[in-house]
Amino acid sequence: MSIQFNHPQFIWSAADLLRGTYKQHQYGDVILPFTVLSRLDAVLAPTKPAVLAAVEGFDPDAEPPSAMLRVRAGHEYSFFNRSKHDLKTLQGDPDSLEENLRDYVNSFSSNVRDIFEKYKFEETIADLAANDLLLQILQHFAKANLHPSVVDNEKMGHIFEELIRKFAEASNETAGEHFTPREVVKLMVSILLANEEDLTTPGVIRDVYDPTAGTGGMLSVADDEIKALNPSAQVNLLGQELNASSYAICKADMVVKGQPIDNIVHGNTLTEPAFKNRTFHYGLSNPPFGVDWKQSRTVVTTEHEVAGFDGRFGPGLPRVSDGSMLFLMHLISKLREPSGTGEPGARGGGKGAIVLNGSPLFTGGAGSGESNIRKWVLDNDYLETIIGLPTDMFYNTGISTYVWILNKDKPKDRHRKVQLIDATAMFRKMRKSVGSKRKEISEDNIVEIVKLYEQFRETEHSKIFDTTDFMYRTITVERPLQLNYAFAPERIERVLALKSVEKLGEDAVGRLRDALERADQDSIQDAAGEITHSRTEFQAKFMTAATAAGLALKPALVKTIIDELGEYDENGEIVKKAGKPVPDASLRDTENVPWDEDIHAYLEREVKPFVPAAWIDESKTREGAEIPFTRHFYKYVPPRPLEEIDRDLDEVLGRIRARLEQVKA
Structure with missing residues (x-):
C-alpha cells in the first residue's frame, strides 16, 4: 500500500535505517538520489508498457533513438527508461537486487543517467548491498507514491528543497556551500518582478537563467514567485553548475519540478558556456566571492582578445585573483535585448540580479580591467540599482555584499540613472546563527526595499545619480625637473x-x-x-x-x-x-577629475595656484569608473565634547582610587 504525504518527513525517515551504519553527513548521499529515482519511476509508470514495446528488437547494449522513445514515454517528458523493472518489481528478486537495480538505473536515457553518475549512485548501491540495507531502502521508497497526480511538480519541488536543507543541516556543513539564503533570493526576484505589468498576461512565457546554479535555489524561488503572480505562466528554468554534486541536486530538483531535463548543464560557465545562442528574460546569479580564475585564464583571455565585444569579455578582464566581474559580464550577455515589438506579454530587454562583494564597486584604478568593465556597464546604461545588504547575511562569509540590478530596457525615468539603496540596517537578528549568518531579511524588510526601488525617489536610504557621476578621468600632472x-x-x-x-x-x-x-x-x-x-x-x-x-x-x-x-x-x-x-618623475602626481569637467580648467583651478609650472601629460590620461557606495550614505558623527570625556575619565579614576584605598586598608 502506498503512502501519501504532504511533507518530506517520511522520505527523510529513511535515515532511521541508515543510522549506525552511515554517518549523518552521508544520509543525503543516499536519500536524495533515491528520492529522484522514486519520482522518475512514478512519472514514467503510465507509459512504461509503450516504451518496452518500442524497444523490442533493439540491441540491449545500444540506446534506441531518443526521439522515438520520448514520444512513447509521453510528450511531456524529455527522458525515458527501457528497463523491464520498476521499484516494485525489483523487490521480487532480493538475490539479484543489486544487479537489477544497477541495470534499471543504467536503462534511463543518458540525460537522466548523468544525474546518477554525478551522485556516484553505483557506489551507493554497492555500499548499501554490502551492509544488507539495499532492500530495506528500496522498500521504503517504493511505499512513497510520488506520482504527479498525488504530488504535483510544485509540491515535489518544495519537498526536494526541504530534503536539501535537511541534508545541509545533517552534514553540519556551511549552508552557503549549498544555497544562497532564501530571503536574499526572494528580495532579488521581487526586485526583478517589480513593475512587470506584462507578467500577468495569461499564458505568458518567462525564461529564467542562473549561470552559477548551485543546487537550484534561485531558480526555484523565481519559479514560485512568478507562479504566485500568474498561475498560468509558463516558466522555463535553465542553468549551469560546475560542482558535480550541486549539479546533480539542481538537475534532479528541476526534473522533479517537471522542467525539461536538458535545461541544467554541468560545466564551467566561463570556459564552456551553455545555451550559447540563447538569451533570457531574467538572470540570477551568486558567483563565488574572491575566487581566482587561473584555470580558466587561457580560454577567457583568448575570447577577450579574439572575439572582443562580439564575445562576453570585450570590455576588459579583472585581476586573476577574483573572477566575479567575469560572471557579471557573462550574465549581461545572456539578458535579452529589447524586442521593440510591443506585443502583449512580450517583455523587452532582460533583467538580471547578481550578488557581489564590495570589490567590484571600486577595485582597480582608471584604465584597469575592473574600471573598464564598470565604465562599459555604465556607458551602456545596463546598471539600474545597487542594494547594499547587511553584513553577516551569508552562511560562509560575514563581509559586506551588494545586489546589482541590471536592466537592458530601463523605463524612461531611469534612463542614464543609477539608484543606490542602503539596506544595511534592514534586518533582524537570528535566534541562532548558522555558520557566518547571524542576520536575516524579514518579509517586512523585503517589502520596504522593494518599495524604495519602485518609488525611485531620493530618501535617506535611496540616492539617485546620473551614470556619469561615477565616471572620471585620471590625469597625470607633471612638474619640471x-x-x-x-x-x-x-x-x-x-x-x-x-x-x-x-x-x-x-x-x-x-x-x-x-x-x-x-x-x-x-x-x-x-x-x-x-x-x-x-x-x-x-x-x-x-x-x-x-x-x-x-x-x-x-x-x-x-x-x-x-x-x-x-x-x-x-x-x-x-x-x-x-x-x-623634462618632467621630474619623483614629483609626478595624478588627479581624478569629474567626468563633466574640463581637465585643463581643473588644472588651472586646483593645481596651478600651488604649482604654477605644472602641466598635464595628455598621453597618460585614463578614463575610469567607480561606485563609492558607502561614501554616499556616510553620516558624520561628531566626537564627544572634551569636557564630557574628561568627566567620564575622572569618574573612572575616582572608582579606581577608591578600590586601591580599600585594598590598602
Missing part, C-alpha cells in the same frame, strides 16, 4: 657607482675620480660658490676637468654623469630636451 649641481663627495660616489662608468675600466674610472675631486676643490675656492643652478656652466666645468684628465666621454654618458651630480632644487634651472621641460 629643476636641479642644482655640485661636485660634492657624496654625489661623486654616486657617479662612480654607475654601471656605465664602471665599464670604462679601472684606469679611466681613477682618472674620472681625480677630475671630479679636482673640480670639487676648484668649486669650493670659486667665488660663485660650491653649488650652481646653471646646468650649462656646470657642464662646462666638468668637461674642462675631464679633458684635463685625458678623458673622452660620449655625450650620453656625460648627460648621465651631470644628472647624477644634480639634485632637486625648486630654484634650479629647468632641464629641457628639444626645447621642452
Whole structure:
C-alpha cells in the first residue's frame, strides 16, 4: 500500500535505517538520489508498457533513438527508461537486487543517467548491498507514491528543497556551500518582478537563467514567485553548475519540478558556456566571492582578445585573483535585448540580479580591467540599482555584499540613472546563527526595499545619480625637473657607482675620480660658490676637468654623469630636451577629475595656484569608473565634547582610587 504525504518527513525517515551504519553527513548521499529515482519511476509508470514495446528488437547494449522513445514515454517528458523493472518489481528478486537495480538505473536515457553518475549512485548501491540495507531502502521508497497526480511538480519541488536543507543541516556543513539564503533570493526576484505589468498576461512565457546554479535555489524561488503572480505562466528554468554534486541536486530538483531535463548543464560557465545562442528574460546569479580564475585564464583571455565585444569579455578582464566581474559580464550577455515589438506579454530587454562583494564597486584604478568593465556597464546604461545588504547575511562569509540590478530596457525615468539603496540596517537578528549568518531579511524588510526601488525617489536610504557621476578621468600632472649641481663627495660616489662608468675600466674610472675631486676643490675656492643652478656652466666645468684628465666621454654618458651630480632644487634651472621641460618623475602626481569637467580648467583651478609650472601629460590620461557606495550614505558623527570625556575619565579614576584605598586598608 502506498503512502501519501504532504511533507518530506517520511522520505527523510529513511535515515532511521541508515543510522549506525552511515554517518549523518552521508544520509543525503543516499536519500536524495533515491528520492529522484522514486519520482522518475512514478512519472514514467503510465507509459512504461509503450516504451518496452518500442524497444523490442533493439540491441540491449545500444540506446534506441531518443526521439522515438520520448514520444512513447509521453510528450511531456524529455527522458525515458527501457528497463523491464520498476521499484516494485525489483523487490521480487532480493538475490539479484543489486544487479537489477544497477541495470534499471543504467536503462534511463543518458540525460537522466548523468544525474546518477554525478551522485556516484553505483557506489551507493554497492555500499548499501554490502551492509544488507539495499532492500530495506528500496522498500521504503517504493511505499512513497510520488506520482504527479498525488504530488504535483510544485509540491515535489518544495519537498526536494526541504530534503536539501535537511541534508545541509545533517552534514553540519556551511549552508552557503549549498544555497544562497532564501530571503536574499526572494528580495532579488521581487526586485526583478517589480513593475512587470506584462507578467500577468495569461499564458505568458518567462525564461529564467542562473549561470552559477548551485543546487537550484534561485531558480526555484523565481519559479514560485512568478507562479504566485500568474498561475498560468509558463516558466522555463535553465542553468549551469560546475560542482558535480550541486549539479546533480539542481538537475534532479528541476526534473522533479517537471522542467525539461536538458535545461541544467554541468560545466564551467566561463570556459564552456551553455545555451550559447540563447538569451533570457531574467538572470540570477551568486558567483563565488574572491575566487581566482587561473584555470580558466587561457580560454577567457583568448575570447577577450579574439572575439572582443562580439564575445562576453570585450570590455576588459579583472585581476586573476577574483573572477566575479567575469560572471557579471557573462550574465549581461545572456539578458535579452529589447524586442521593440510591443506585443502583449512580450517583455523587452532582460533583467538580471547578481550578488557581489564590495570589490567590484571600486577595485582597480582608471584604465584597469575592473574600471573598464564598470565604465562599459555604465556607458551602456545596463546598471539600474545597487542594494547594499547587511553584513553577516551569508552562511560562509560575514563581509559586506551588494545586489546589482541590471536592466537592458530601463523605463524612461531611469534612463542614464543609477539608484543606490542602503539596506544595511534592514534586518533582524537570528535566534541562532548558522555558520557566518547571524542576520536575516524579514518579509517586512523585503517589502520596504522593494518599495524604495519602485518609488525611485531620493530618501535617506535611496540616492539617485546620473551614470556619469561615477565616471572620471585620471590625469597625470607633471612638474619640471629643476636641479642644482655640485661636485660634492657624496654625489661623486654616486657617479662612480654607475654601471656605465664602471665599464670604462679601472684606469679611466681613477682618472674620472681625480677630475671630479679636482673640480670639487676648484668649486669650493670659486667665488660663485660650491653649488650652481646653471646646468650649462656646470657642464662646462666638468668637461674642462675631464679633458684635463685625458678623458673622452660620449655625450650620453656625460648627460648621465651631470644628472647624477644634480639634485632637486625648486630654484634650479629647468632641464629641457628639444626645447621642452623634462618632467621630474619623483614629483609626478595624478588627479581624478569629474567626468563633466574640463581637465585643463581643473588644472588651472586646483593645481596651478600651488604649482604654477605644472602641466598635464595628455598621453597618460585614463578614463575610469567607480561606485563609492558607502561614501554616499556616510553620516558624520561628531566626537564627544572634551569636557564630557574628561568627566567620564575622572569618574573612572575616582572608582579606581577608591578600590586601591580599600585594598590598602
